[in-house]
Amino acid sequence: DAKTTQPPSMDCAEGRAANLPCNHSTISGNEYVYWYRQIHSQGPQYIIHGLKNNETNEMASLIITEDRKSSTLILPHATLRDTAVYYCIADTIYNQGGKLIFGQGTELSVKP
Amino acid sequence: SQTIHQWPATLVQPVGSPLSLECTVEGTSNPNLYWYRQAAGRGLQLLFYSVGIGQISSEVPQNLSASRPQDRQFILSSKKLLLSDSGFYLCAWSGSEGSITSPLHFGNGTRLTVT
Numbered sequence: 001d002a003k004t005t006q007p008p009s010m011d012c013a014e015g016r017a018a019n020l021p022c023n024h025s026t027i028s029g030n031e032y033v034y035w036y037r038q039i040h041s042q043g044p045q046y047i048i049h050g051l052k053n054n055e056t057n058e059m060a061s062l063i064i065t066e067d068r069k070s071s072t073l074i075l076p077h078a079t080l081r082d083t084a085v086y087y088c089i090a091d092t093i094y095n096q097g098g099k100l101i102f103g104q105g106t107e108l109s110v111k112p
Numbered sequence: 113s114q115t116i117h118q119w120p121a122t123l124v125q126p127v128g129s130p131l132s133l134e135c136t137v138e139g140t141s142n143p144n145l146y147w148y149r150q151a152a153g154r155g156l157q158l159l160f161y162s163v164g165i166g167q168i169s170s171e172v173p174q175n176l177s178a179s180r181p182q183d184r185q186f187i188l189s190s191k192k193l194l195l196s197d198s199g200f201y202l203c204a205w206s207g208s209e210g211s212i213t214s215p216l217h218f219g220n221g222t223r224l225t226v227t
Contacts (some may be wrong), residue, residue: 034215036216041200041221042221043118043166043202043204043218043220043221044156044202044204044216044218045218046215046217049215057178083159083176099146099158099161099171100153100158100216102156103155103159104153104155108221
């Protein structure tokens with residue numbers, strides 16, 4: 001599993017876009033980038049994942065650089081309910097038990 | 113749709129007492145099942161995972177054990193709890209189609225305090 005590096009914390013104003021960076025310079029060709037978030041005292045929630053193309057769903061957008069060494073999760077219009085710890089993980093999608101290793105993540109605080 | 117149930121939500125147990133946490137998944141068959149623990153700070157530690165009935169893999173040596181008596185049931189147990197077993201325990205599942213594994217879906221967790 002490739003190691004990922006994220007800033008420990010970030011602030012964002014309500015209604016503005018939240019851009020959460022992640023470095024994964026040792027990512028291998030068959031590893032995807034996954035994003036999860038954990039709201040306080042709840043289980044983590046899957047957000048999005050991608051391999052090399054940018055991805056968008058109803059929750060967020062994922063921008064992956066061409067060399068795949070870094071990515072950015074974008075919450076286009078952050079709300080107070082988006083305050084959470086966001087985890088970036090690089091791992092294969094193949095069934096090896098699907099063991100995703102969670103690091104420390106980025107604590108995003110959305111402020112009014 | 114698939115749902116995951118985990119109980120109890122909170123639990124206070126004395127040192128040396130036994131533990132049994134249960135997790136069940138609905139709406140899917142043959143899921144991969146996982147137990148994670150979140151102690152101090154924010155990191156999640158994978159404790160056990162299972163790809164089928166009776167198949168359990170342990171990630172770290174510890175005072176806990178896991179069992180999968182039915183396809184969609186995953187149980188975390190201990191014969192004698194230690195203070196260090198306190199933490200937030202999370203059950204999760206993922207689907208698999210051939211060699212492809214879907215993302216993880218977590219339950220709401222059990223907060224265990226050992227006194």
